[in-house]
Amino acid sequence: MSYPFECGDRTVWDAGYHSGQLYASLVQGAAAFLDVPSGLTPTPSGGCEVDPSALLRFTDRLYDLYASTNNEVLLSLAHGPLITSLVLVDRTGGRIALRPEHEVTLGQEKSAFARSMA
Incomplete structure (x- = not known):
């Protein structure tokens, strides 16, 4: 299924x-915390419709949170939804500009994760 x-x-x-x-579920919680729409709307058939512009805004805000903290717990909690969202943003034609200190690491993680999300 x-x-x-x-x-x-x-x-x-x-x-x-x-x-x-x-x-x-994680994205809905993070979106509520960030006070932005997630860009994901559950469908009656069991899945989500993706609004590319809202997902882009959500992911950008989540990345801003990730990039602005040194709190290991907050970084860890944001990491999974962030990487998955970066892949989906790419697949919907958007792009999040990563800071130079994150370009290599997050870029590699995003590429590896995208392969597992085939």
Whole structure:
């Protein structure tokens, strides 16, 4: 059973059911914390419709939080949803500019994660 993330008529991630549900739940919580829309709307068929511009804004705000702290707990909590969201932003045609100190590490993690999100 899958949990598709769809942007218009295109599936940008056909997640496993539990992986998709957990990611969507984590993003909804983070979006509430950041006081921005997540860009993900649950569908009646079990998945999410992706609003590319709202997802871009959410991911940008999450990255700003990630990039502005040295708190290891906060970094760790934000990391998983951030990497997944960066992949989805790419797949919906957006781009988040990473700070030079994050370009290599987050870029490599995003590429590796994208391969596992095929």
